[in-house]
Amino acid sequence: MRWLEITLNTSHSELEALTARLIALGVDGLITEDEEEIRRFLEDNRKYWDYVDEDFAASIRGVSRVKFYLEDTEGGKAELKRLESAMPDKEFSVVPVKDEDWENNWKEYYKPITVGERLVIVPSWLPIPEDCGDRAALRLDPGLIFGTGAHPTTRMCLLALQKYSGAGKRVLDLGCGSGILAIAALLLGCDRAIGVDIDEKAPPVVMENAALNGIGADRLSAFAGDVTADSDLARRLRGEKFEIVTANIVADVIIGISKKARELTAPGGVFITSGIIEGREAEVESALRAAGFKIEERYNVEGWHAFVCTGE
Numbered sequence: 001m002r003w004l005e006i007t008l009n010t011s012h013s014e015l016e017a018l019t020a021r022l023i024a025l026g027v028d029g030l031i032t033e034d035e036e037e038i039r040r041f042l043e044d045n046r047k048y049w050d051y052v053d054e055d056f057a058a059s060i061r062g063v064s065r066v067k068f069y070l071e072d073t074e075g076g077k078a079e080l081k082r083l084e085s086a087m088p089d090k091e092f093s094v095v096p097v098k099d100e101d102w103e104n105n106w107k108e109y110y111k112p113i114t115v116g117e118r119l120v121i122v123p124s125w126l127p128i129p130e131d132c133g134d135r136a137a138l139r140l141d142p143g144l145i146f147g148t149g150a151h152p153t154t155r156m157c158l159l160a161l162q163k164y165s166g167a168g169k170r171v172l173d174l175g176c177g178s179g180i181l182a183i184a185a186l187l188l189g190c191d192r193a194i195g196v197d198i199d200e201k202a203p204p205v206v207m208e209n210a211a212l213n214g215i216g217a218d219r220l221s222a223f224a225g226d227v228t229a230d231s232d233l234a235r236r237l238r239g240e241k242f243e244i245v246t247a248n249i250v251a252d253v254i255i256g257i258s259k260k261a262r263e264l265t266a267p268g269g270v271f272i273t274s275g276i277i278e279g280r281e282a283e284v285e286s287a288l289r290a291a292g293f294k295i296e297e298r299y300n301v302e303g304w305h306a307f308v309c310t311g312e
Contacts, residue, residue: 002072004080007093009065012036018066018090025086031067035060072096113149115158119184121149124212136187139212140180149180153274156299156306157181157248160272164308165190169243172196172264174227174257179206181246182220183213190244195222196233228260241266247273251280258284258291265311270296274306281305 010018015034022030038060070076084092112129113121120132124141140149149158161181165171165188173182176195179202186193195206203222210220225233245265247254254273265271271293276284285295285307293309300306 001098003097004070004072004076005067005095005097006070006080006083007065007067007095008090009093012064015064015066021087022066022068022083025083027068027083029068032065033060033067034064035062036064038063069097115149115155116162118162118188119149119158121180136184138180138184138187140178140183140209141212152301152304153248153276153306154180156274156301156304157246157272158184159299160270160297160306160308161185161188161244161246164244164270164272167191170194170266171244171246172237172240172242174245174247174261175249175253176202176206176222177248178202179209179220179222181248182206182222183210183215185244185246186215186219187213191219193220194237194242195220196227196237197222197224198226200224227264228257237264240264241269243269245269245271247271247275249273249275251276251284254284255287258287258293262291262293262311265293265309267311269310271309272306273309274299274304276305276307278303278305 008018008022012034015032019030019032070079080092080094112123112126112132114132114135115121118135120129120135120137122128122137122139124139128137138149149155158181161184165185167189169185169190171182171185171190171193173179173185173193173195176182176197179195182193182195195202197203203224206220206222207217210216223233223236225231227234227237242264243266245261247257247261254276261271261273271288273284273288284305288295288307288309292311294311295307296310297308298305
């Protein structure tokens with residue numbers, strides 16, 4: 001079916017009044033797009049987002065508008081004329097769209113991303129680039145649980161995994177999100193991986209992304225829970241040791257789980273951690289050292305920090 005996408009631009013201060021006018025005129029299905037509200041939503045839900053893409057940030061800069069849809073029929077066009085007559089002070093922007101446009105347009109923001117010499121991250125609906133050389137292609141279907149490989153924190157972890165992954169190694173990804181780090185480690189030669197996250201939506205997303213890469217439950221498991229609490233997950237991991245432990249989260253959480261990460265890192269193993277914003281790296285380093293880690297490597301990209309640690 002074809003539709004008319006109707007957009008009315010406004011300001012943040014007038015957004016509520018404009019919405020009320022449209023509702024009073026019988027318009028339903030209103031969509032509001034407002035930079036201030038979007039940024040507040042993103043900040044309140046940071047655990048779901050890998051990062052805010054620069055192109056997306058630019059696309060919402062200064063935006064405050066209301067959208068709604070009418071059928072692209074004579075009846076829909078008549079309704080549009082009625083609304084324009086009732087609101088002569090407003091400019092109605094009209095764009096024809098189809099159902100499939102809504103379903104697929106968001107995919108244009110995702111492209112293959114090469115990381116180091118051994119990996120290329122490829123959205124599931126795109127072909128593997130011909131120029132990726134010997135890199136392993138990691139298929140990923142972005143969703144609400146993010147971790148796309150585009151953010152500097154994820155890239156730094158992936159670079160470290162390219163150095164430390166290998167046969168015979170088991171991996172534990174704390175705060176696994178989309179599962180990108182655990183899946184990458186397996187594609188890079190590790191034997192087994194476990195992903196854990198406090199978000200219950202994460203495990204099914206992890207396993208769906210694993211399936212895209214031909215990885216089954218025999219090599220990757222994903223669980224929801226808090227490893228630092230007296231939980232079923234903590235008991236499941238009790239006594240386990242992993243040659244690689246990863247945590248791409250945020251500074252406060254890394255500080256809080258540093259002792260648990262040390263317990264779970266096998267002798268001679270590494271703890272790869274990132275998500276540390278500029279200015280918090282000293283605090284995180286202090287907590288890691290207090291937990292018994294030795295800092296072996298440091299990464300610093302675009303105002304973000306990552307550490308590779310071993311047990312002292």
